[in-house]
């Protein structure tokens with residue numbers, strides 16, 4: 001049986017992480033398989049590396065069609081790390097082994113300190129960062145880019161302030 005299963009090569013995942021503005025999502029991409037009887041791919045996710053994968057989606061796709069080799073997961077929680085693998089399956093319902101694993105950790109734009117709230121403390125952290133007082137790093141820095149333009153500056157503090165005072169609400173985080 002294992003021989004049949006290995007007939008399909010594992011889909012090779014190339015992570016292309018895409019942070020949709022004020023939303024928690026990640027887009028995964030991979031190379032197309034070329035087997036003539038390929039039917040599509042299955043996406044799996046776990047909160048631990050190497051095991052515990054659960055199917056979260058199925059993508060019907062003809063062989064060598066690269067346009068469908070993409071999957072968006074918009075059900076991720078901030079500060080939670082998710083591990084993804086994919087398989088290919090064919091018309092006989094034979095499924096390949098797992099692809100390589102990629103991981104992604106979501107952030108909630110505006111919740112710089114990751115305490116679940118977007119408030120004046122976060123705005124203060126952004127302002128401190130902009131004047132180089134307490135430079136942010138890692139996920140905190142990612143979450144500080146409130147407007148999603150790739151930079152952390154006073155515009156993000158302004159954006160967050162507008163959310164706090166209720167004049168321009170940010171999208172809810174999951």
Ligand SMILES: [Ca+2]
Nearest residue numbers: 111113115117
């Ligand atoms: Ca916060």
Ligand SMILES: [Ca+2]
Nearest residue numbers: 145147149151
């Ligand atoms: Ca920004």
